[in-house]
Amino acid sequence: MSQTIKTPNRTAPVIERVRLEPVKRNLIVSEKYYVSPNMLRIVVTGEELVGFNAPGADDNIKMIVPDEAGNMVMRSYTPRRYDASAGELEIDFALHLAGPATKWALDVEVGETAIVAGPRGSKRVSGDIDRWVMVGDETAIPAMARRLEAAEAGERITAVITIPSREDMQQIESAADVDYVCVYRDELGVGATDTASLIRQLEPMDIRAGVFVWLAAEGGVVRTLRTYLTDERGLDRRWIKASGYWVEGEADTTAKFD
Template sequence: MTSETRNAPSLERVRHELKKRDLEVQSVERITPSMIRIVLGGDELADFTSLAPDDHIKLFVPDDKGMMVMRDYTPRAFDYEARSLTVDFAVHEAGPATAWAIAAKPGDRLQVGGPRGSAVLTGEIKRLLLIGDETALPAIGRWIEEADAGLEIEAFVAVPDAADSQSFKTCADLAMHWIYRPGGEANNPEPLLQAVKDVACGEGTYVWIAAEARVAKAIRTYLIEELAHPLTWMKASGYWVHGQADSSEKSIGEVPPRPA
């Protein structure tokens, strides 16, 4: 057993009561040209729990036929005292959830389910390497903003334009890299691959990848085959699949960290 395997991070899977909550839109803000931020509120959030940056909730939205469908989104932020839940929507080819977000206004209602559970990562993590596209920005934002003081974080995020860059408040030691490529090329791995070509993956570096499935797979393969990064120090997810509505690959070739 290698030292990387012996000292791999621990993963505690925390289950939450699965319930559906009826919430009200409190505010809608276009924070960048490609991102809409919606704050939801309601007393039904009194027992809401989200313990990990890449948790997922289910949003129940109408499709173009008026039927209710479910879509996965990251809880961007939660304020227990205010009973408010923030969700960021990447504006791309408008599926039902994106269409709902574009039309949303204060006072609208939305049903939210979950999260079903949280995968809480702990261990001797010295450095985080975060790689993703605009759909991963809500989770990346949480990773950055919830990090402990002094943790080294390097993030590479592909977005359509410089105007789509975001800023984050953090106690971590953050190095942020924005990669600009047209939204229509979000399934092309090359822009992100070129950006991470010379990245340092030293001991104690945990890598988190989330993007279109083909892109996430290509980056994962590069880090394993070219940089010899250990599987137990990595998680890759396809948050969406090009050409397939409501499709994802949440755990690409995952070797889970040892149980806590």
């Protein structure tokens, strides 16, 4: 049963946007391995990585890769981990029926070039937040993992993760008080655009002003969850940060809501 809770008068969080100088870098693939059955990690290195800066957990870079016709195209990815002293940047590719970025990740070999541009900007959320609820699919795991790893002791975060299988859950270190709620889609027989399995998890949760909800998944899923939170749970949209990380049936598409 969903509950309608009137949003008490409480100052909404601030989402601060910082512009970063966009830089295009020619790098070298130094490692490639599976993090889980459906997630491939590519590690890149190279002199041009010096000065890379992606301060926000959900910053994104553009991977510049060839399409089928050999034209260079861009796709958005999260810089999963940047280690300035080792000179390494990790990018995690959720595998699906291949578009050019997925195909590039599957085909690229250690020693080959990786072209990375950005990030162009970064967003920082601050304010009087009691708890975060983060909801994401496998494409959002890199950003969610960064947020959880960066969280401080005493922070409370609920991470609702929808993933292809139990084996795709990753070990994530966090100093925060984290509750994981996992939806294993193969066990439910549902696909990445299923929303009922996520709404079922959100229904019993205490969601109200004071709880900041971060959403990143397929565009239609995010739209449905956002509408559920605002219309059925009465959450003011200023307590939600929502991004469609991909759109079913459409190449090179993201959905913006903010």
